[in-house]
Amino acid sequence: MPIVLGGGLSGLSAAYYLSKRYIQPVTVVEASKRLGGWVKSEPDPEKGFIFEAGPRTIRPKGPAAANTLELLEDLGLENEIQPIYPHHPAARVRMIYARNRLHVLPSSLGGVMKQTSLFKEPLINSVFHDLKAPRSSQLLDDEPIYDFVSRRFGNDVAQYAISPMICGICAGDAKEISVRFLMNDLFEKEQKYGGVIKGMLLGSLFGKRKSPDESLKKAQNSNLAKRAKEEGWSIYSLKGGLEQFPRALAGKLVENNVEIKTNAECKKLKFYNDRAVVNISGNEHETDHVISALPSHKLANLVQQEHPSLACMLRSIPYVTVAVVNVQYDLCDLLEDEAFGFLVPPSENLPILGVIFDSCCFNMNRKTVLTVMMGGRWFHEHFGLKPSTKDILKTALKHLKNILKIEETPSKTAVRILEDCIPQYTVGHTARVENIRNYIERNGLPLAVCGAAYDGVGVNDVILSARRTVESLTQC
Ligand SMILES: Cc1cc2nc3c(=O)[nH]c(=O)nc-3n(C[C@H](O)[C@H](O)[C@H](O)COP(=O)(O)OP(=O)(O)OC[C@H]3O[C@@H](n4cnc5c(N)ncnc54)[C@H](O)[C@@H]3O)c2cc1C
Structure with missing residues (x-):
């Protein structure tokens, strides 16, 4: 009778894969009153637009993406998908804000051959840089992505392409x-x-040649994965917002007789004789297996007393805080450029990580809708320890005015400070996660871990992490 801790996408997916294998009964335990974790959509039904507080798009390419598409198909959400096709500006145009202006990143072979305003040389030269540059002076186990890219492709690529990309992926520092x-x-x-x-x-x-992952071959052949490939989707979302995904997952779990407890915080985990005792809101429940889909620092608190060294390893995965500011203007044509949005390299030393042009990506009923992502690895440097949402909004609007020349006052705004929302895969992360899983195995704990803390931050990664965790448990 497995208990899954955490009702974010990863925990719900773990329960889904367990129930698909007819492992029953399964219980999902979620501390807050709602499911979905960081996935949170706020549609404005009157004006017909959506504010996304967390993730908004999913990548359709690669085996992990096929796994998500297979899941969406199983949930009956195929007609709810909103793809962005390759010719769309949101697929083609990605910008970088540096040296007081926006630069368009090259997106075609022709663009790579040409001199652009962002890089000192045409990007093609970085290929020659890699061909000429010697390998690292000694064999390395790991290093910062910035150092690697700078050594292989030149400092410009590390500073103006990779560093902002890392801000976009995990709000982190490529160094x-x-x-x-x-x-x-x-x-x-x-x-x-x-x-x-x-x-x-x-x-x-x-x-x-790496043979495709056996367990994912079926997913890659699912109708939706094939459609995404044939139609060349660049990214996609769901009509009504991405929160439709955890909602549909939860609905499927109920159909499959999974018990879902919300407002149920796990306060402590104890282990004895191959069993686990889970303290949920003060009541103890015994189970033969626990899958933790919690942020690693939250799991650390639960095992601190019995397994302090495991807690210490879990806490060594750092997290950063991001402020998400959604803004909506009644006018539809406030943006000079149609694009996915822009990212800001950390060398610019600005409090914003980037801005997503939501109304360029998806239909927002003729309104301009933008999301400003702020802080991340540099949150406290820019905003101190306890910033007010009012100050954060003021800063966001100031930068929208400076960079995008938007003078209008927005009709609606939402500011959220998402504390410790994104794990940082710092140098040594792979070994760190291996050590955590080895500790659990060596000590024979009836515990498995999945989710963003360990196996990748994207929606696809956390779902695949849940699937692999369930597969490894059911193979034993
Ligand atoms: C601002 C932002 C933007 C993002 N944008 C994208 C994007 O565009 N595309 C993309 O692919 N990914 C994106 N991501 C990443 C993606 O959203 C996350 O990696 C993913 O949602 C994490 O899911 P999870 O289930 O691992 O964790 P969480 O969502 O953190 O879920 C963990 C759950 O555990 C619960 N919990 C915590 N403690 C306890 C306890 N003691 N007992 C019981 N329950 C507990 C929490 O309440 C939460 O519901 C974004 C993330 C953020 C924060």
Whole structure:
């Protein structure tokens, strides 16, 4: 009778995969009154637009993405999907704000060959840089993604392409984030062949082709995954907002007789004789297995007393706080450029990480809707320890005015400070997660961990993390 801790996307997915394997009864325990974790959509039914407080788009490419699409199909959400097609400006145009102006990132081969305003040289030169640059002076286990990219492709690419991209992925600092975790394939190519391009060429001639993951082959052949590939989706969301996803998942769980407890905080975990005792809001429940889909620092608090060294390892995964500011203007044509939005390299030393042009991506009923992401790794440096939402809104609007030249007053705004919302995959993350899972196995704890803390921050990653965790449990 497994108990799943956490009713975010990862916990709900874990319960779904358990119930799909006819493992019953399953209980999901969620501390707050709502399900979905960071996925939170606030539609304005009167004006016909949506504010997303957390994730808003999902990537459709790759095996993990196919797994999500298979799940969406199983939930009957295929007709709710809103894809962005390759010709759409939100698919083609991504911008960087640097040196007091917006620059469009090259998105075609032609663009890569040309001189652009952002980089000192055409991007193609970074390929030659990689071909000429020696491999790292010694074999490395891991290093910051910034150092790797700077060594292989030049400092400009590290500063103006990779650093803002890392802000967009995990609100983090490329000078701290692990290349082994986020770009393992490229990193291995350098370590093995002495360069990324060399590695690609030699690998395709002499290397063994990685066979597609057996357990994901079926997902890759699902109707929705095939449709996404055929139609070339760039990214997608759901009509009515991404929160439709956890809602539909929860509905499916109820159908499959999974018990879902909300307002039920797990306060402590104890283990004895292959069993776990879960303290839920003061009441003890015994179970033969616990799957934790909680942020790692929250799980640390639960095991602190009995397993302080496990708690210490869990706490060594840092988290950052992001302020999300949604703004809506009644006018529809306030943006000079149609694009997905823009990101800001940390070297600009601004409090904003980037701005998403929601109304360019999806239909917002002829309103201009934007989301400003702020803080992240530098939240406290810019905003101090206890910033007010009023100050945060003021800062966001000031930057929208400076950068996008928007002088209008928004009709509606929402400010949320999402405390410790994004885990940071700092150098050594892969080894850290391995140590956590090894500790659990060595000590024979009836516990498994999944979710954003361990296996990747994207929606696709947390769902696949849940699936793999359930598969590894049911194989034993
Ligand atoms: C601002 C923001 C924007 C993002 N944008 C994107 C995007 O566009 N695309 C994308 O793919 N990904 C995006 N992500 C990442 C993605 O949303 C997350 O990685 C994912 O939602 C995490 O899911 P999870 O289930 O692992 O964790 P969470 O969502 O953190 O769920 C954990 C759950 O556990 C509960 N909980 C905590 N403590 C306890 C306890 N003691 N007992 C019981 N329950 C407890 C919490 O209340 C929560 O519901 C974004 C994230 C953020 C924060």
